[in-house]
Amino acid sequence: MPTNRSQALWERAQRVIPGGVNSPVRAMKSVGLNPPFIRRAQGCYIKDADGNRYIDYVGSWGPMILGHAQPDVIEAIKAAAEKGTSYGAPTEAEVILAEELCRWVPSLEMVRLVSSGTEATMSALRLARGFTGRELIVKFDGCYHGHGDGLLVSAGSGLATLGLPACPGVPAAVAGLTLSLPYNDLAAAEALFAARGAEIAAVIVEPVAGNMGVVLPVEGFLAGLRRLCDAHGALLIFDEVITGFRVGPGGAQELFGVMPDLTTLGKIIGGGLPMGAYGGKAQIMAHIAPEGPVYQAGTLSGNPLATAAGLATLEFLAGKAVYPRLEELGAMLYNGLEGLFAAKGLACFGQRVGSMMCFFFQPGPVTNYEQAKQSDTELFSRYYRLMLARGIYFAPSQFEATFVSLAHDAAAIDQTLSAVADALKEL
Numbered sequence: 001m002p003t004n005r006s007q008a009l010w011e012r013a014q015r016v017i018p019g020g021v022n023s024p025v026r027a028m029k030s031v032g033l034n035p036p037f038i039r040r041a042q043g044c045y046i047k048d049a050d051g052n053r054y055i056d057y058v059g060s061w062g063p064m065i066l067g068h069a070q071p072d073v074i075e076a077i078k079a080a081a082e083k084g085t086s087y088g089a090p091t092e093a094e095v096i097l098a099e100e101l102c103r104w105v106p107s108l109e110m111v112r113l114v115s116s117g118t119e120a121t122m123s124a125l126r127l128a129r130g131f132t133g134r135e136l137i138v139k140f141d142g143c144y145h146g147h148g149d150g151l152l153v154s155a156g157s158g159l160a161t162l163g164l165p166a167c168p169g170v171p172a173a174v175a176g177l178t179l180s181l182p183y184n185d186l187a188a189a190e191a192l193f194a195a196r197g198a199e200i201a202a203v204i205v206e207p208v209a210g211n212m213g214v215v216l217p218v219e220g221f222l223a224g225l226r227r228l229c230d231a232h233g234a235l236l237i238f239d240e241v242i243t244g245f246r247v248g249p250g251g252a253q254e255l256f257g258v259m260p261d262l263t264t265l266g267k268i269i270g271g272g273l274p275m276g277a278y279g280g281k282a283q284i285m286a287h288i289a290p291e292g293p294v295y296q297a298g299t300l301s302g303n304p305l306a307t308a309a310g311l312a313t314l315e316f317l318a319g320k321a322v323y324p325r326l327e328e329l330g331a332m333l334y335n336g337l338e339g340l341f342a343a344k345g346l347a348c349f350g351q352r353v354g355s356m357m358c359f360f361f362q363p364g365p366v367t368n369y370e371q372a373k374q375s376d377t378e379l380f381s382r383y384y385r386l387m388l389a390r391g392i393y394f395a396p397s398q399f400e401a402t403f404v405s406l407a408h409d410a411a412a413i414d415q416t417l418s419a420v421a422d423a424l425k426e427l
């Protein structure tokens with residue numbers, strides 16, 4: 001595989017961009033590679049600066065559920081762009097998108113659009129604190145909720161990949177307001193609420209964790225958090241930035257039948273353009289300015305291009321049998337991988353919800369971050385390099401999810417499985 005052009009860009013990038021990338025997880029440092037620089041993407045494929053083509057299972061880290069450059073989405077963006085790229089004033093499309101989000105996600109009554117998942121979670125926490133008049137936030141180890149100061153405590157995603165338990169620059173006074181517990185440990189949450197329940201503004205959780213690898217909630221975990229929050233007057237926030245419109249049309253809350261007070265969204269709802277949202281009960285959302293005193297704003301919030309891309313994406317997802325198809329494709333890849341790992345005698349522990357999955361390089365089970373960290377990351381890195389060299393583009397970390405899109409098909413998945421079979425001979 002030629003890499004000259006990517007290499008040259010990598011050298012230039014490192015001179016002017018910290019670590020050569022605009023988001024740490026892209027660097028591929030932990031798997032011992034320099035990243036290919038991407039020039040274009042179509043369907044389930046991405047192409048790099050040297051002309052190498054890869055089958056993509058990153059999907060821009062979640063948004064590209066329809067595949068890349070999906071024609072309806074591109075048309076919608078073009079049509080919106082011709083009418084102007086930003087007004088800083090209300091539009092009909094924003095109203096329609098808000099209505100659609102409230103229609104699809106069962107607990108949403110009102111929603112505010114922002115420009116990233118990070119903004120959504122930061123704003124939801126401020127609202128929870130403003131609404132309850134309390135300061136403490138409870139999160140779970142290995143969950144990632146964007147890079148807001150108080151959320152970088154024991155966080156997943158790039159911090160897991162790079163092994164960063166805390167982040168310099170976050171004041172101790174701020175970090176001290178976040179209490180982090182082991183994922184799936186309801187007893188730990190009960191004990192914390194028993195001790196400090198009256199100070200807790202909110203519990204924020206990924207209802208399916210996707211930033212320490214993929215970890216499912218154990219039976220009763222989410223419902224238990226709901227009960228605890230109700231008993232102590234705290235708000236329950238589901239961070240559905242990954243799971244929203246991914247694990248099902250109504251997100252994880254619909255799948256597991258547990259309703260949060262607030263939900264954060266991102267990724268898919270912007271169709272690959274910058275977009276996030278937070279919403280929930282009208283009575284809580286009424287505390288946001290200008291209706292209420294909790295301030296939150298954004299120059300580009302509800303941007304016409306992002307709104308158009310998001311609406312086109314949701315419209316496509318509303319089509320017939322879309323989620324069954326995602327389930328079918330997800331199962332095809334997952335079952336194939338599971339069989340190949342087993343035949344090789346590799347102890348791998350897999351988890352999957354629909355089109356979102358991961359295999360931990362360890363026997364498992366993995367129900368929390370401590371266990372996820374027991375994975376053989378050295379072996380994962382070797383596997384990763386063998387796969388990339390065979391034109392298969394997975395997320396370059398043991399602690400990230402693999403995503404299948406509607407643009408994948410049996411042929412692409414077969415080709416992926418053949419590449420895995422071939423790579424495993426060398427592993």
Ligand code: PMP
Pocket residue numbers: 061116117118119121144145146147157206210211239240241242266267276
């Ligand atoms: N929450 C979750 C669950 C996420 O996975 C992410 C990003 N991967 C975020 C929040 C932050 O979103 P963004 O990168 O758009 O700021």
